[in-house]
Amino acid sequence: MIFSLFRKDPRRVAIAALYARIATASRAPGLYAALGIPDTLEGRFESLSLHMVLALRALRNLPAPADDVAKDLTDAFFRDMDASLREMGVGDTVVPKRMKKVAESFFGRAHSYDPALNGGDEAALAEALGRNALGGETPAVSLARYAFAADQAFKVADLDAILETGPVFPAPEAFKEEDSR
Secondary structure (H helix, E strand, C coil), X not given: XXXXXXXXXXXXXXXXXXXXXXXXXXXXXXXXXXXXXCCCHHHHHHHHHHHHHHHHHHHHCCCCXXXXXXXXXXXXXXXXXXXXXXXXXXXXXXXXXXXHHHHHHHHHHHHHHHHHXXXXXXXXXXXXXXXXXXXXXXXXXXXXXXXXXXXHHHHCCCHHHHHHHCCCCCCHHHHHHHCCC
């Protein structure tokens, strides 16, 4: 009985691997160098949030047990955010307040990106990404095109493919020259 505590849960391992692939994609140098996301703590949060939103959108449109995977993936994201805050030295009493702000920010991003992605509204998504990811009023046209391309790639993937090989995000550099900034 005690040995069962040391066995790896295959579901948890699969979710951890999926989250790691999403986090790695969100740190692609081209997102920062070519598409203009600031290479700061906030910029990295914005990039990770965008990639998580794209992955969760894909899971939402797949049959069960994709909804369970989405819940577990969201839990992994928030566990990572909690651990990151603690690594940065945020005190135990302050972490819950910061996590509330992280959750509000993340879900706010999801609610602002979803309608634009659903409606194919590149201008609206570019405005939202410019405001959130780039921290300004200039629309992030290239980043919006990147997000639309990733969203389209997810639409042809099934749950097994997402879990086995992970989401396939496009090369950010491919969208640089299309930016009007």
